[in-house]
Amino acid sequence: MNLRELVAALNDFASPSLAESWDNVGLLVEPSPPHTVNTLFLTNDLTEEVMEEAVQKKADLILSYHPPIFTPLKRVTWKTWKERLIIRALENRIGIYSPHTAYDAIPHGVNNWLTKGLGTCTSVPLHPSTAPTSPAEATHRVEFFADAEHLDAVLSQIKDIPEVSCLTTLPARVEGEEQTRVSLSCSQKALLEVVALLSQNSLLYHKTEILLLQKPLLPHTGMGRLCTLSEPVSLADIIERIKGHLQLPHVRVAVGAGRTLESPVKKAALCAGSGSRVLKGTEADLYLTGEMSHHDVLDAVANGISVILCEHSNTERGFLSELRDALAIHLQNKVNITVSEKDRDPLQVA
Numbered sequence: 001m002n003l004r005e006l007v008a009a010l011n012d013f014a015s016p017s018l019a020e021s022w023d024n025v026g027l028l029v030e031p032s033p034p035h036t037v038n039t040l041f042l043t044n045d046l047t048e049e050v051m052e053e054a055v056q057k058k059a060d061l062i063l064s065y066h067p068p069i070f071t072p073l074k075r076v077t078w079k080t081w082k083e084r085l086i087i088r089a090l091e092n093r094i095g096i097y098s099p100h101t102a103y104d105a106i107p108h109g110v111n112n113w114l115t116k117g118l119g120t121c122t123s124v125p126l127h128p129s130t131a132p133t134s135p136a137e138a139t140h141r142v143e144f145f146a147d148a149e150h151l152d153a154v155l156s157q158i159k160d161i162p163e164v165s166c167l168t169t170l171p172a173r174v175e176g177e178e179q180t181r182v183s184l185s186c187s188q189k190a191l192l193e194v195v196a197l198l199s200q201n202s203l204l205y206h207k208t209e210i211l212l213l214q215k216p217l218l219p220h221t222g223m224g225r226l227c228t229l230s231e232p233v234s235l236a237d238i239i240e241r242i243k244g245h246l247q248l249p250h251v252r253v254a255v256g257a258g259r260t261l262e263s264p265v266k267k268a269a270l271c272a273g274s275g276s277r278v279l280k281g282t283e284a285d286l287y288l289t290g291e292m293s294h295h296d297v298l299d300a301v302a303n304g305i306s307v308i309l310c311e312h313s314n315t316e317r318g319f320l321s322e323l324r325d326a327l328a329i330h331l332q333n334k335v336n337i338t339v340s341e342k343d344r345d346p347l348q349v350a
Helices: 003-013 048-056 081-091 101-105 110-118 148-159 188-198 235-246 294-302 319-330
Strands: 026-029 039-043 061-064 095-098 121-130 140-146 164-174 177-186 209-212 217-234 252-254 264-274 286-291 306-309 336-339
Touching (some): 026 081, 039 048, 039 319, 081 095, 110 121, 110 217, 140 148, 148 177, 177 188, 235 306, 319 336
Parallel strands (some): 039 061, 039 336, 264 286
Antiparallel strands (some): 026 095, 121 217, 140 209
16 A cells, blocks of 8 residues: 555544644654555554564554654654664655554544453443544634624624634514524634624623534543443452453552452443543542552552552553454555564563
8 A cells, every 4th residue: 555545544543633632643754755555563662673573574664552753853863762763764664653542542442452351341431532623613602682783784894703604693582672693603713803893882792692612522432441340340350350351460459448359340440551640530449551650549549449550551562463453454455464573561570
């Protein structure tokens, strides 16, 4: 596939607009066009060892779940390992694409895969995603009533304000008087100008209503998951299920105040990677994530919530095999897709 065609297909699989605002997703490194992709190489972390593997396997595009370029680079030299990654990618004509938190949000993404470690359950996003909009689209609706004396003049002025749309008028009767109901949609910037205009006439201003246009929620899409198990299971059994799903010999466990390893778990809140911010304040029997701050673990335990920590990338990496199969279908088997064998969590239990 042509690189740009493939990137469009990847963006269709998981829209970059679903990623967190602080994230850096999409195509990060692009070899000079035209660039054909025969082999797509999947990894959770793009380290120098993984880059060497990608070169040996003749990858044309690396899909790295974590973006190797996160903080801005001021130069590209041989001095630091991330700069060397960019150099090696370009020298070997390998593109780099990162989805990161876009894959956290989608219904068929990383968090959905992580829920499978709990057993049979239903789940909903902890922080639902809203439908994306462009900055020029309307954020507010303004409605007011005007009499015949002021109608033409105010409509003429409103029409001169940029980013005002859906301007409609309907006859109305207000307090026994014939008036016109005016409705319009506008952006946040235009709202200030519309309100300033209407405030010049107290009769118009006091009959004005401003409504915030809420973006619709996307079903089954968003950060984190709150899972309800079909049957309560002891914390000890959940620990074994998680270890089996993630293929880990050990996990870290903090037992909630007043709970034991035999206490039942019915509701579990989870977030792949670093879950402190996403999980904080959620009522559940268990928090499952890769890592949390020490004080957030203490808060959870004090509130009777047990915590299972598996290390950051251990809660993500296993998804790559499922992703390989899903992308093969999505891309209609037009490219060869391989998963890194060198990619691993940097932390080991010694």
